[in-house]
Amino acid sequence: MKRAKAGALRRRHNPLRRTTDRIESWLTALTVLLIALGAPLAGTAAGGAAYDTLLETVRSQRAQRHLVWATVDRAAPSAPLDPDPETSTPRDSRLRVIARWTARDGSSHLGQVGAPRLVEPGARFRIWTDGRGRVMPRPMDTSTAGAHAVLAGLGVAGAVGGLIEGCRRLVMRRMTARRHRRWDEAWERAYQDWGRAGAGS
Structure with missing residues (x-):
């Protein structure tokens, strides 16, 4: 446990660690948190709404048939x-x-x-x-309504989780593209200085 804490502190204060590395770490943590909490909440809300609607259908069909x-x-x-x-x-x-x-x-x-x-x-x-x-x-029965509601909730939870992960990947892709552009610019500047007097080469 002590060794793990020391390793985390070294990574946090590592001078080679860039700002983008910290952003990526926070983005990953936020994504995990949103998927762990947001997706189940969205699925539960959607499943509950679907169940209420289906129960109304059950009542209506029982009254009409x-x-x-x-x-x-x-x-x-x-x-x-x-x-x-x-x-x-x-x-x-x-x-x-x-x-x-x-x-x-x-x-x-x-x-x-x-x-x-x-x-x-x-x-x-x-x-x-x-x-x-x-x-x-x-007429539809309550058990069938419940099964459909559960499937609807699972579908919404999966869709929300996929949407969150998709957003994370999109942000990461843009950050990586930006980092590569900066590397290319840095290499271009270094290439222009090679062989010049006082350039340290």
Whole structure:
């Protein structure tokens, strides 16, 4: 411990240490501090805001979507060409049926819906609809909202950390370019003095 302190003091009072070296050290320390504190704070704030927004979506969907009973009328005709082969599977096409259901407002509907399992005509299962009977996806639940909020927070924290590090690298690159220009100027002056009387060469 004593040896480490002595080494730090020697580096601090080293006459060969330039002002730019001190600036780089402070810049690195500041970058570490900002990434360690700023990125998590930004991620937490973004995740919290996303969670609040998603919870509002959860409440809205739960209020607007309702479970109703659907009765299978017949199997749905298989489509000759799958419109989205990346998201649909042969199993999905087997589970498509023509069914009848009554909406929350009392209106009757007949349409193609996805069944939860292979079913025969006359079988019943529950589907999600809006107030006018249009088939809707299942409402988002709070666990899904929480997972999306966590991902949003992690994404923002990573982006903030990358932005801070990018700024540090940009400043360091400019400082290095400036240092190289000064070295070139110093070498140019030294080259002009070489071989002159009284130039010390």
